[in-house]
Amino acid sequence: MGLLTGKRVFSIMALCMMVGLLLLPIVIALPSPAIGEEAPAGDAAKKDGDKVEKGRDVYYKTEGIVVGAPAPKTTDGPKDYPRYNFESRVLIWFANQQHLYYGSFVLAVPIFCMIIEFMGVVTKDKALAKRYDQLAYDFIKISLTAYSLTAILGGILIFTFLTLYPAFFGYLSSIFRPVMHIYALMFVAESGTLYIYYYGWDKMKEGFLKWIHLSMSVVLNIIGTLLMFLANSWIGFMMSPAGVDEQGRYLGNIWHVIHTALWNPLNLHRILGNMAFGGGVVAAYAAYKFLAAKTDEDRAHYDWMGYIAMALGVAFLIPLPFAGYWLMREVYAYRQQMGITLMGGLLAWLFIIQATMIGILFLSSNYYLWQAMGRMRGAEKYQRYIKYLVFLLICGFLVFITPHTMVMSPAELKAMGGQQHPVLGNFGVMSAKNGGINVMITTTVLSFIWYMRGNKVSTVSWAKFGNIFMGVFFACAYINIIWLAIYGYYIPANVRVGLSVPQVATTLSCLFFMFALNSVMMRGAKQMGAIEWGKISVRSQYALIMLATAFTWMMALMGYIRSSVRLFWHVNEIMRDNSPWAYTHTVGFAANMISFNVLFFWISILFVFWMGSLGAKKVPVEAKAGIPGSVPQPAASH
C-alpha cells in the first residue's frame, strides 16, 4: 500500500514537473513581448531625446517603434553566400526535408500513442486493452529512436543555414530571437517528457497511475504541437511577413511576427498532414513486418497494427484537403499573385502532380479496405459492387487531375483549336475539382462503412429501413456534390468559393451521420464469422507501402511548392535572394530531388526500424506475452 502511495506521489510529481517544463519557456519568455510598443526600446529612446523612429507594419498596418535593423541587402559572394562547389539551395533543401520528415514522424506518433493508449484504458475487454497498450508501446519505441535522429538532423540544418546562408539566418534569428530560445527550451521539455513517458510505461501501467501516464502523453503532445507552431511561425513569416516595416525592421511586437497571415492555416494543415504521414509510415512498417513474418501470430499482429495505423492515418487524411483549401484561400487573400503562381501559373503543374498523389492516397486506402474484407467471412456480398466504387473513385480522380494548362506540342495545340479544351478544360477549374475530391472522399467513407459491416448482419427491427435510408443518403450526397460542382460554373467566383462549404458539409455528413447510424445498426449484430487477422492478401500490404510512399512524396512536393512560391525572395517582398540560385527549378529537377529525399528517408527509417527490432529481441519472453497473436479481434472494435 505504502509502495503504491509512493508511486502515486512520484507519478503526480512527474506530471507536475512536465507541466512545469511546459510552462517554463513561456515564463522565461514573458519579458520578451514587453520589448514591443511601450517598453524598453521606447523608453530608452525617449531618454536619449526625441529620436524615436517609427515604422508601419507591412501586414497589420499598425505603427511601432523600430527596434531592429533593416533586412540585409545581400550580394552574391562569400560574405553573404559562402558555398562549396555545389548548389547551396539543394543542400538546405535536403537537410530541411529530412528534418521535417523525422520531425513530423516524432510529433505524429505520440499523438497516435495517446489515442491508442486511451482506447486501451477505456476498453472493457482486458485482452484487447492489453493489445492496445502493447501497440502504443511499440509505437513510442519506434518514435524514440527517430527522436534522436530528428535532433541530429535539426542540428545539421542549423549548421547548414549558418554556414551557407549566414546573412539570411542572421536576419531571421534577429527577429525571432526570443522565439528561437523558447523553441530550444521546449525541445528540452519535450525530451524530458518523452523519456519519462517511455521509461515510466511499466511502472504506471494500472489503475490511477495509468491515468497519470495517459495525462503525460497529453502534456507531451501539447509540447510537441507548440514546438511545431513555433517552427511554423518562421516559414509563415518568410511567406507572409508581419511585424516589420517595409525595410524589414522589427517593430517590437513579437506576436505580430508570429501571428502572420498564413500561420494558423499552416498550423492546422501541418497537424493533419503529420498525423496522416505518421499513420502511413507506421502502416508501412507493419506491412514490411507482415511480409517478412514467419509465423501466423506475427502476421496477425502486424496485419492488425497496419490496419490501426492506416485507419488513424486516413482519419486525418479525410479532412486534410479541406485544411489545404483553407490555406490556399488565405494565400489568395494575402497575395493574389502568390495564389495564381501556385495554382494557375508557374507552379500549377506541380499542383497537378499533388492532385495525382492525393488521388493515389485515396485509391490505396480504398483498395486496402476492399482487400481487408477478404479476411472476414460474410463480406463476399459486397465484392460484386466494388467495381461501381472503382468507377466512382476513378471518375472523381480523373476530374481532379485534369490540368487547366495542358502540356502539348504546338501541333497538338493547333489541332485542339486553342489553349482551352472545350470538353476537358471544364474539369481543369476549381468547381469541378471540388466535386471530384468530394466524390472520392465520400466513396472512401462508403468503403469504410462496408468494411465495418463486412462480417455482420444487423439485427435491429428497423434494419431494412436503416439500409434504405443509408443508400438514399449516399445517393443524395453524390447528387448534391455533383450538382454543386456544375452549379459553380453559373455563379460569381466569390459565391463559387463559398459552395465548397455545402460540398464539404455533405461529405462530412456522410462521414459522421452514416458512421453513427451504422454503429447503432450494428450494435448486437449477428456475426457471420470472426475477422481472421493475418489472412489478408499481400497486395493489401503493398497498398499500405504505396500509401506511405505517396504520403512522403507528397509531403516533399508540397514543401517544395510552399517554399518556391516566394520566387526570388528569402522573406517575401522584404529580403531578396541574391544568390545565383534565386530561380525556380524545372519540374523535372524538382521531381528528381523530391524522389531522392523520399528514397533517403525510407532507407534511413529502415535503419531506425532495424534499430527498434534489435531492442525488441532483448525483450524477455514474459513481456511478449501481451503481444496480440491469433486472438480473434472482436469486430465491435472497428
Place this chain on the structure above:
Amino acid sequence: MKALMSLGALVGVIGILLLGGMIFNVVPSTTVRLVEGYMPMQMLFELTCFVAGFAGLSYMMNAMGMPFPRFWQGIGFWAFILLYLKYRVYPPIPFSVRAMYGTVSLVAVFMWVSASEEDWKKFKQPIMNVLDAQGGMNKLLRYAYLVLLPILIGGFSYNAMVPKSEEPIELRTVHPAPPASTKVHGKTYTLQTSQNPYRVNQEGKYDQDYTNANIVEQGMGRLMKPNANPWDDKNKGYLKYVREGGEIFFQNCHFCHGDNLNGRGLHAFAFNPIPANFTDPGTIAQLQETFIFWRVSKGGIGLPNEGFPWASVMPPWEQHLTVDEIWKVILFEYWHTGYYPRTWD
C-alpha cells in the same frame, strides 16, 4: 433485375458498335454529338452508361452460360477507354492528358480485377497458363512473347531516343501571376484593390450585384436579359458603358478574339495558340477585372518572366486606348460572355 441488366447489355452493345463505327468511319463521328455547354457532363454520363452497359453484358453472357473471361474483360475495358478518348472526344485530347487518363484507367482495371482473391485468380489464370506452358498452344505463345516483348520494348526505346524534328512540348503558363500593381498612362493601379470605374448602378455607385444582374444569360444562346439591351439609346450608366465597350471591342479586338468572343476572329488562325476564348470558363471567368486590365494594357510584350514561352502577340493596348476605354472593353467582355469577374469579398 434481369430486365435492368438486359437494358444495360443493350446499351453496352450499342455503345461498342457506335464507337467501332466511328473508329472505322462507318458511322459519322457526329452521330451522337457532344453538345456545347454540356460536353463535360455528357462525357461522364456516356462513360457511366458504358460501365452499366458492360456490367449488363457480362451478366447476360453469364446467364446464357457463355461467361466472358475476366482477363479479357479487363483488357477489353481498358482498350475501350483508350479508344474512347482517342476517337470519341473532339477536339483531340493532347497525348500528355490521354497518357494520364490511360494510366489511371489501367490502375482502375487492376483495382477492379484484383479487388477479391477469387477475381484476381480468374484474371491472372491465362497469364499463369502461358508462363507454365503446359499445353502446345501456351508453349508457342510463351516463345512468341519471349521474342516479341524485347522487340516491342526495343522499339519503344528507339522511338523515344531517336532525334525528331517535331517542335518541342511546351509547358505554357497561360495565366502568369500578375504584379502587385501596374502603371498605365502615368497612374498606378493596385491589382488587389482597384475596381472598374464603370461597373456602376443607376446612381453611379460601384455595384457588382447590379451589373451582374444585367449580363447576358449563360448557357446556350447567351440571351440578353429583358430590359438590359445595351443598344437601347435610352440606357444610361452600366449598359451605356457596355455599349461603348462593345464599340471599342469591335473596332479593335474582334479581329482576333472573334465576334462571339470565342477566340476565333478573322486573324485568329494565323496564330498558334489562337487568341484567348473568353467564353471558356477557364479564362476571364477565373480572373479579377484588374488582371484583365493589366494583361490588356501591357499585352504579350508585358508578360512577366514566368509567362514562358510568352506565346502572345497581343499588342500593349495602353499605347492605343485610354484607360477608360480599356475598362469599358473589359466591362463588355464580361457582359457578353455572361461571366462574373472574380472578387474576394
